[in-house]
Amino acid sequence: MEAQKTDDAHVRVRALTMAYGDFVVQRNLEFDVQRGRIFILMGDSGCGKSTLLRHMIGLRRPAQGDVFYEGESFWGADEARRSELQRRFGVLYQSGALWSSMTLAENVELPLSEYTKFTAAERRETAALKLALVGLAGFEEFYPSEISGGMQKRAGLARAMALDPDILFFDEPSAGLDPLSSRRLDELILELRDNLGTTFIVVTHELASIFTIADDAVFLDAEARTMTARGDPRWLREHCEVPKVREFLNRGEHKAAPAAPEVRA
Numbered sequence: 001m002e003a004q005k006t007d008d009a010h011v012r013v014r015a016l017t018m019a020y021g022d023f024v025v026q027r028n029l030e031f032d033v034q035r036g037r038i039f040i041l042m043g044d045s046g047c048g049k050s051t052l053l054r055h056m057i058g059l060r061r062p063a064q065g066d067v068f069y070e071g072e073s074f075w076g077a078d079e080a081r082r083s084e085l086q087r088r089f090g091v092l093y094q095s096g097a098l099w100s101s102m103t104l105a106e107n108v109e110l111p112l113s114e115y116t117k118f119t120a121a122e123r124r125e126t127a128a129l130k131l132a133l134v135g136l137a138g139f140e141e142f143y144p145s146e147i148s149g150g151m152q153k154r155a156g157l158a159r160a161m162a163l164d165p166d167i168l169f170f171d172e173p174s175a176g177l178d179p180l181s182s183r184r185l186d187e188l189i190l191e192l193r194d195n196l197g198t199t200f201i202v203v204t205h206e207l208a209s210i211f212t213i214a215d216d217a218v219f220l221d222a223e224a225r226t227m228t229a230r231g232d233p234r235w236l237r238e239h240c241e242v243p244k245v246r247e248f249l250n251r252g253e254h255k256a257a258p259a260a261p262e263v264r265a
Contacts, residue, residue: 010035010167010199011056016065018051025051027226029065031218038193038200038213040233043220044248049203050094050171052220056201057169058086069167087115090160094172097156098144104131104155105140111162130158134188150181154188161192168192170202174209186212207251211237219245 009032016029025048033039041049054060056067058074067074069085077085098107108127112118118126128140134154144152153173160168173189174182186209192198204210210217210233217236219229221244229236229245237249 008034010037010070011039011201012068012071013056014066014068016052016055016067017063018048018055018060019063024063024225026220027064029218029220029227031227031230033199033201034216035199036193036197037215038189038202040210040214040217041201041203041220042205042210042217042233042248044222045205047220047222049205049220053169053171053201053203057089057091058082087163088166090163090165090168092153092156092160092168092170092173094175098152098159100144103141103143104136104147104158107144107155108159108162111159115163126162127158130161131155133161133192134158148181150177150184153177153181153185157188165198167199167201170200170204172203172205174204174206179208182206182209183212189213207249210249219248 011033013029013031017027018025018029029052041052043049051060055062061075066076069088072085074082074085098104099110102110105124105127108130109123112123112126116123128137131137131140134157136151136154136158139147139151139155144155147155157168157173170189173185177185189200189202190213193200200213202209202213214233216231217233218227219236219242220226221228228242229240231240233249236245238246240246240249
């Protein structure tokens with residue numbers, strides 16, 4: 001499958017193969033992510049979506065291939081340069097990964113303490129701003145255990161945004177959320193994309209989120225062990241030539257059975 005190429009590609013994945021020893025998870029992955037778009041990594045459980053995300057953020061080296069950020073090879077760079085590139089990423093993990101012993105403000109301040117020379121007052125001000133951006137103004141002194149799961153996800157997003165990243169990576173952001181909280185998180189992602197121009201790369205299998213936020217997507221097939229579709233999920237749902245992709249995107253779309261005829265005495 002030929003990768004779509006654009007002049008505005010923020011991220012390029014080229015000839016990427018992921019493996020654990022001799023076991024190949026996915027092979028020959030090729031796709032571009034345009035700047036300021038929401039790109040979905042989708043597929044059934046066990047296909048390698050989260051593994052691909054880990055390869056893209058530098059937590060695992062690919063067996064073959066590379067990831068390019070604004071044309072620069074990530075895995076071809078030395079360790080120091082990879083660390084610099086990683087500071088341009090923000091990551092929201094499935095659990096939110098907040099430190100339970102820290103307040104929300106302290107959680108957001110953590111990367112600022114490690115990677116900036118901000119004063120304590122500047123860190124505090126930045127944390128308050130990021131929390132306000134995700135709708136958590138006034139919750140700076142709350143601990144994670146004192147807020148809902150949806151609010152914890154938003155606090156995790158605030159921390160991911162602490163260093164003003166160019167790219168935000170999300171791993172199953174709706175996992176564990178009720179439908180209303182999931183919808184609010186989707187709306188927040190759209191708002192951040194529109195207002196900040198941030199590029200999002202999101203791992204999810206949730207159809208409601210996929211159809212709400214996606215600009216583009218790639219489908220990873222666990223059996224074929226490669227990508228079998230690429231494009232807007234709304235178009236793929238109706239027109240993709242791969243039956244498995246259409247089935248995945250039409251889950252739950254069953255027509256109601258015709259009503260039984262009325263029996264008259």
